[in-house]
Amino acid sequence: MTFIIASELRKTYTPRGADPVHALDGLNLEVPQGTIKALLGPNGAGKTTTVKVLTTLTKPDSGRATIGGVDVLASPERIRPIIGVSGQYAAVDENLTGFENLDMVGRLYHLGSRASRARATELIELFDLTEAQNRPVKGFSGGMRRRIDLAGALVSRPQVLFLDEPTTGLDPRSRLGMWDIIQALVGEGTTVLLTTQYLEEADQLSDSISVIDDGKVIAEGTSDELKASIGGQRVEISLVNAGDSAVAQEVLARVGSAAPTVSDDGRELTVNAAAAPAALREVLGEFERLGIPLYDAGMRRPTLDDVFLTLTGHMATDDEEVAA
Ligand SMILES: Nc1ncnc2c1ncn2[C@@H]1O[C@H](COP(=O)(O)OP(=O)(O)O)[C@@H](O)[C@H]1O
Numbered sequence: 592m593t594f595i596i597a598s599e600l601r602k603t604y605t606p607r608g609a610d611p612v613h614a615l616d617g618l619n620l621e622v623p624q625g626t627i628k629a630l631l632g633p634n635g636a637g638k639t640t641t642v643k644v645l646t647t648l649t650k651p652d653s654g655r656a657t658i659g660g661v662d663v664l665a666s667p668e669r670i671r672p673i674i675g676v677s678g679q680y681a682a683v684d685e686n687l688t689g690f691e692n693l694d695m696v697g698r699l700y701h702l703g704s705r706a707s708r709a710r711a712t713e714l715i716e717l718f719d720l721t722e723a724q725n726r727p728v729k730g731f732s733g734g735m736r737r738r739i740d741l742a743g744a745l746v747s748r749p750q751v752l753f754l755d756e757p758t759t760g761l762d763p764r765s766r767l768g769m770w771d772i773i774q775a776l777v778g779e780g781t782t783v784l785l786t787t788q789y790l791e792e793a794d795q796l797s798d799s800i801s802v803i804d805d806g807k808v809i810a811e812g813t814s815d816e817l818k819a820s821i822g823g824q825r826v827e828i829s830l831v832n833a834g835d836s837a838v839a840q841e842v843l844a845r846v847g848s849a850a851p852t853v854s855d856d857g858r859e860l861t862v863n864a865a866a867a868p869a870a871l872r873e874v875l876g877e878f879e880r881l882g883i884p885l886y887d888a889g890m891r892r893p894t895l896d897d898v899f900l901t902l903t904g905h906m907a908t909d910d911e912e913v914a915a
């Protein structure tokens with residue numbers, strides 16, 4: 592069963608004295624029950640705006656959305672009890688302890704003091720926060736903060752969980768821990784909509800991915816489907832000397848089906864080639880003839896990075912230093 596449906600969502604912001612921004616420009620989404628959908632897109636793509644609309648925090652200018660058959664825009668009061676949200680606008684009280692924060696959320700959901708405290712204890716254990724539970728949140732590390740915030744979203748045992756960039760800014764170990772927790776939740780039947788700028792995260796966690804850019808979905812499918820959709824294999828070389836970059840680009844352009852992509856330092860070059868083994872042989876022969884030393888050379892299947900680059904012309908994590 593499709594649990595979350597968004598159709599043709601539009602939202603335009605018109606900041607004073609600036610051009611209008613089409614944060615959502617006809618966005619469509621469908622998330623089956625008990626699955627995890629990744630909304631993958633760069634900074635400013637419209638991920639947070641989508642989450643805000645679906646969690647009743649923002650009204651779109653037009654479009655429709657339902658969760659479990661309930662109209663999000665017409666009946667927000669029926670949506671709030673069945674959803675949990677954790678994300679960039681984390682709502683923890685800095686001065687309360689980890690335990691107190693969770694207990695407070697329980698009271699807000701009218702759990703009653705005994706049930707609320709029991710749920711807080713359960714979540715503290717689940718999230719491995721036992722040692723930190725009696726310390727104020729203001730002393731928590733980034734990873735602990737994310738965990739307490741996610742725990743807060745789970746107090747009411749929501750059917751649907753919205754996670755807005757749950758691992759942005761976390762160190763690799765905390766990120767893996769967060770992935771485990773998210774996977775366990777989906778295993779228990781929770782439907783999850785997760786936003787991320789990390790291709791690897793979408794690849795690892797999700798049942799399906801919607802790639803979004805400029806407020807709309809530009810591609811959709813499992814990560815394998817997305818990779819297959821751009822086709823071909825990649826021939827990739829790494830130069831010893833950046834000074835050889837221009838010549839190397841010419842060589843790769845001859846065997847590839849499109850212009851090669853080049854790293855900022857000019858030393859890593861990649862090109863899409865239909866017959867990669869033959870292309871690689873030709874490239875190696877050519878470099879040998881020209882006397883250009885190579886650090887590394889090989890062929891590989893496309894990654895989600897290639898998908899993103901092919902679809903949008905830019906990388907997902909190109910940081911344009913947009914103010915958050
Ligand atoms: N309250 C707002 N006022 C003006 N512009 C906004 C507001 N919220 C978001 N935007 C703009 O809408 C676009 C989409 O933002 P957002 O949904 O936050 O993207 P993402 O979460 O993918 O980074 C961006 O260009 C952003 O600057």
Ligand SMILES: [Mg+2]
Pocket residue numbers: 638639640679755
């Ligand atoms: Mg965002």
